[in-house]
Amino acid sequence: MKSTHSAVTDIFQDVEPRQSSFGVAILNKERFVDALEKCNSIEDFPSLKDNITAIRKIISLPKNDSEGLLNIDSNGDTISLRKDVLISELNQILDSQTIGRAKYYLKRLEDGIKRVKTSKINDINLHRWKEYDDIITDSLWVMDKRDSSGAHLGWYWGNFIPQIPHQMMVRYTKKGDWVLDAFVGSGTTLIECRRLGRNGIGKL
Ligand SMILES: C[S@@+](CC[C@H](N)C(=O)[O-])C[C@H]1O[C@@H](n2cnc3c(N)ncnc32)[C@H](O)[C@@H]1O
Numbered sequence: 280m281k282s283t284h285s286a287v288t289d290i291f292q293d294v295e296p297r298q299s300s301f302g303v304a305i306l307n308k309e310r311f312v313d314a315l316e317k318c319n320s321i322e323d324f325p326s327l328k329d330n331i332t333a334i335r336k337i338i339s340l341p342k343n344d345s346e347g348l349l350n351i352d353s354n355g356d357t358i359s360l361r362k363d364v365l366i367s368e369l370n371q372i373l374d375s376q377t378i379g380r381a382k383y384y385l386k387r388l389e390d391g392i393k394r395v396k397t398s399k400i401n402d403i404n405l406h407r408w409k410e411y412d413d414i415i416t417d418s419l420w421v422m423d424k425r426d427s428s429g430a431h432l433g434w435y436w437g438n439f440i441p442q443i444p445h446q447m448m449v450r451y452t453k454k455g456d457w458v459l460d461a462f463v464g465s466g467t468t469l470i471e472c473r474r475l476g477r478n479g480i481g482k483l
């Protein structure tokens with residue numbers, strides 16, 4: 280028998296955040312950090328570049344993984360990075376004009392892998408800000424259509440596009456924070472709260 284479809288049921292099923300549409304490289308964290316540290320200890324610029332080129336080759340063509348960077352240990356830490364961003368960071372190191380600049384970029388990449396850096400106001404990892412393709416830094420008015428995925432049924436004529444509360448919460452709240460929408464209407468904000476792991480309360 281077909282079950283009764285209701286917005287309320289959908290709200291509780293649809294709790295997963297959106298997935299990035301970009302390719303991801305999953306790496307053995309320890310070995311990757313070791314490989315970067317090894318590069319950082321090299322004083323000869325051409326040989327540093329050779330090492331970075333070798334890492335880039337492994338990332339783009341996993342069959343060349345002689346270093347075991349992509350070998351995941353069952354009890355080891357992994358790091359998942361957006362592939363296009365990682366390749367562009369490696370290219371930036373390779374395009375550096377001086378060894379000092381190359382090491383600066385190298386250190387920045389290493390820091391982003393070793394540590395998470397957040398601020399008091401949100402959960403954005405400031406070391407890896409380039410990977411947040413879902414954060415829109417332009418005007419929200421340029422959005423061509425509303426997000427109608429999952430529980431967003433758009434039945435209420437007075438609703439706003441889900442991207443508005445989504446963007447506000449990603450930028451100005453942390454997971455587990457409480458969010459009050461005093462003008463909740465059809466509950467767009469509450470749906471986005473569920474998706475982003477925020478506690479939402481609203482007044483109709
Ligand atoms: C435009 S709707 C909000 C729509 C909501 N953002 C959504 O996406 O569904 C405004 C809501 O605020 C409520 N509202 C308007 N004036 C209010 C007031 N003075 N006090 C409390 N609620 C009010 C309305 O009942 C309505 O639910």
